[in-house]
Amino acid sequence: MKNSQGGADAADRNSNRHPKEEMDRLAGLLRRYQHEYYVLSAPSVSDEEYDRLFERLKYLESEYPEYARPDSPSQRVGSDLMHELPEVEHSIPVLSLDKAYTDEGVLSWMEKTAGAAGEPVTFLAEEKIDGVSIVLYYEDGVLQRAVTRGNGYVGNDVTPNVKTIGAVPLSLHKVSDLTVRGEIYLPKDRFQDINSRMPEPFANPRNLASGTLRRVRSVETARVPLTMFAYEGIFPDQEETHDRVLTRLEELGFRVNPRFRLFRIDPADPSASGSDWEEFKAFLKQENEERDSLTYEIDGLVIKVNELAPRERLGYTSHHPRWAVAYKFESPQGITRVRDIEVQIGRTGRATPVARVEPVSIGGSTITNVTLHNQEYISALELSIGDQVAVSRRGDVIPAVERVIEKDAGSPPVWKMPENCPSCGRKLQQKGAHHFCVNPDCPAIRFGRLRFFAAKGQMDIDNLGPETVNTLFEMGLVEDIADFYRADYSQLLGQEGFGPKKVELIKRGVEKSKQRSFRTVLTALGISDLGENVADLLISGGFSSMEGLLEAADRDDRDALSAIAGIGPKMAEGILSSLRDRRLREQISALAEAGISMSAEEDRRKAAGEASGGEESGQDLPRIFEGQTWCVTGSFESFTPREEAMEEVKKRGGRVVSSVTGKTTHLLAGSGAGSKLEKARSLGVSVVDEAEFLRLLGRGESENKAERQ
Numbered sequence: 001m002k003n004s005q006g007g008a009d010a011a012d013r014n015s016n017r018h019p020k021e022e023m024d025r026l027a028g029l030l031r032r033y034q035h036e037y038y039v040l041s042a043p044s045v046s047d048e049e050y051d052r053l054f055e056r057l058k059y060l061e062s063e064y065p066e067y068a069r070p071d072s073p074s075q076r077v078g079s080d081l082m083h084e085l086p087e088v089e090h091s092i093p094v095l096s097l098d099k100a101y102t103d104e105g106v107l108s109w110m111e112k113t114a115g116a117a118g119e120p121v122t123f124l125a126e127e128k129i130d131g132v133s134i135v136l137y138y139e140d141g142v143l144q145r146a147v148t149r150g151n152g153y154v155g156n157d158v159t160p161n162v163k164t165i166g167a168v169p170l171s172l173h174k175v176s177d178l179t180v181r182g183e184i185y186l187p188k189d190r191f192q193d194i195n196s197r198m199p200e201p202f203a204n205p206r207n208l209a210s211g212t213l214r215r216v217r218s219v220e221t222a223r224v225p226l227t228m229f230a231y232e233g234i235f236p237d238q239e240e241t242h243d244r245v246l247t248r249l250e251e252l253g254f255r256v257n258p259r260f261r262l263f264r265i266d267p268a269d270p271s272a273s274g275s276d277w278e279e280f281k282a283f284l285k286q287e288n289e290e291r292d293s294l295t296y297e298i299d300g301l302v303i304k305v306n307e308l309a310p311r312e313r314l315g316y317t318s319h320h321p322r323w324a325v326a327y328k329f330e331s332p333q334g335i336t337r338v339r340d341i342e343v344q345i346g347r348t349g350r351a352t353p354v355a356r357v358e359p360v361s362i363g364g365s366t367i368t369n370v371t372l373h374n375q376e377y378i379s380a381l382e383l384s385i386g387d388q389v390a391v392s393r394r395g396d397v398i399p400a401v402e403r404v405i406e407k408d409a410g411s412p413p414v415w416k417m418p419e420n421c422p423s424c425g426r427k428l429q430q431k432g433a434h435h436f437c438v439n440p441d442c443p444a445i446r447f448g449r450l451r452f453f454a455a456k457g458q459m460d461i462d463n464l465g466p467e468t469v470n471t472l473f474e475m476g477l478v479e480d481i482a483d484f485y486r487a488d489y490s491q492l493l494g495q496e497g498f499g500p501k502k503v504e505l506i507k508r509g510v511e512k513s514k515q516r517s518f519r520t521v522l523t524a525l526g527i528s529d530l531g532e533n534v535a536d537l538l539i540s541g542g543f544s545s546m547e548g549l550l551e552a553a554d555r556d557d558r559d560a561l562s563a564i565a566g567i568g569p570k571m572a573e574g575i576l577s578s579l580r581d582r583r584l585r586e587q588i589s590a591l592a593e594a595g596i597s598m599s600a601e602e603d604r605r606k607a608a609g610e611a612s613g614g615e616e617s618g619q620d621l622p623r624i625f626e627g628q629t630w631c632v633t634g635s636f637e638s639f640t641p642r643e644e645a646m647e648e649v650k651k652r653g654g655r656v657v658s659s660v661t662g663k664t665t666h667l668l669a670g671s672g673a674g675s676k677l678e679k680a681r682s683l684g685v686s687v688v689d690e691a692e693f694l695r696l697l698g699r700g701e702s703e704n705k706a707e708r709q
């Protein structure tokens, strides 16, 4: 029956043959087409034809697995099976290169090298691709192992993933054993698009390529169009020169970057006739100018001794080969060393590794901590403690590790997340890219929740910053969020930094936070997925009270929540299940008892109460003091203690400082103002008295009040 379907096309005609014969023929054809497509960028068949042959080969391999070859072109699509990334030792250490940052630096390296080479040498300059270094081990002409650089001695075996990269030949003709070094990279024009689809975006194409190369399912690697340039080959029959090695790699089917140049330079007399020194300098300049227009990223050039026999004589230092140097385009700014990697447990239990680095100054600020996000991020960087790293400040906010400059050979190739929570000791659990502590009693999680609740953006409790919350937590005065409203703050008296004034201010801050709206309270509970936006959606979607939400949780009424546009079924399920948590329920009741708003209706009642003589909450006040820096001195009739006046400034967007400096814009001077008043006058700071201040607040004269209503 099979044969009766035979049409005019090649695959079916060939189905009369022995399947092995047809599989070999298809493999040969597809190998050629892949080479044309991925290496030469000159396909000779249509995509449809290619797909048809590919599907046919995959079909035959599934029918006759006994004939499937390990170097089959079908390996390119990867597999859905999980594979390990075991650590393997390199047969020859993969050392990093010594670096030079100027023409003169390169010239002095050339001088040293030419002197030690023992014979005349030429220099080959090639582009230093900013990708992921890989070592490919071929045995009997077949790719056996692909290993990341790691610490130079030990790397990770990523063979199934590398097999999905079309530019990497899976088998070679004419050569049996070969070791190839190359740089795997993601073309620049694909980075934005692919990065936008990643759950955790990467800082640059190199990190994305590296992360992709470390997927535990090769099918995920196959989805990203990685490619490779080969730049080093160790043949069993030694070649004489490096440019000859490159040609031979190309002949074997590797992609070789054609943008390299050979220079004949006499370093002792670089400007002698016949010396290419001027051409060499022009080449460095040209590369630096053209780098942005290339389809891949380069961070410099590599200059190598072209002759291989002198290379052997030159040998290696303990860190670098003596026969090559990296010329880097950028000066070494923001370079530091990782002293330690600490794991922080946040309020959701998520474990975030943070690098403690030797203090380094970038753009005027000193960096000592750099977040490393998660294990995947660290693995992509191949980072471990002791490594020298380049640190940047992207968008001038969060410092990030851009790359590892120099591995610490004594450390493991990649830092590993500890098995257990550093706070409570419970085993961490992996969910997606992140690790979590799932112990609800974990001190770090409880502290994180407290800190979150009191912080700006949530209840914004004045005078309850992280350090004060920490003191309260350690003293056992506040153990869960409802305790903020039950604690006896007078017990703080006597602790360092807690005088009667400070304690009074804390009490006031706590009292004031009772005015926060239901929306804010809902957000401050720290339920995952329930941020400000979702709180708004819930309230405007009919869930304007805690009671309503808790009832929906009891009924597990996911449909009611997911009926609201913007809330999906999964989110609905998560929120409702959080709201069924017994502890959270207890905390909610305690908060309600303390007078915290539990509905939009209650918000309105409170607002109405306020309008008839209550204190203003500060949430909707005009920010008339925005950008101003106030100092308050002396005593006042309407503000006792004077901290009350400071509060008024803060509520309207101003900053309050304790002494008058050149940066102070206003001095609020009460009666008995002394030296501060003099200083303010000498510095030309605006001086405001109590009456004027009251006018600014809009409560100076009765007619003003009338106008406002």
Ligand SMILES: [Zn+2]
Binding pocket: 345, 421, 422, 423, 424, 425, 426, 437, 438, 439, 442, 443, 444, 445
């Ligand atoms: Zn824990």
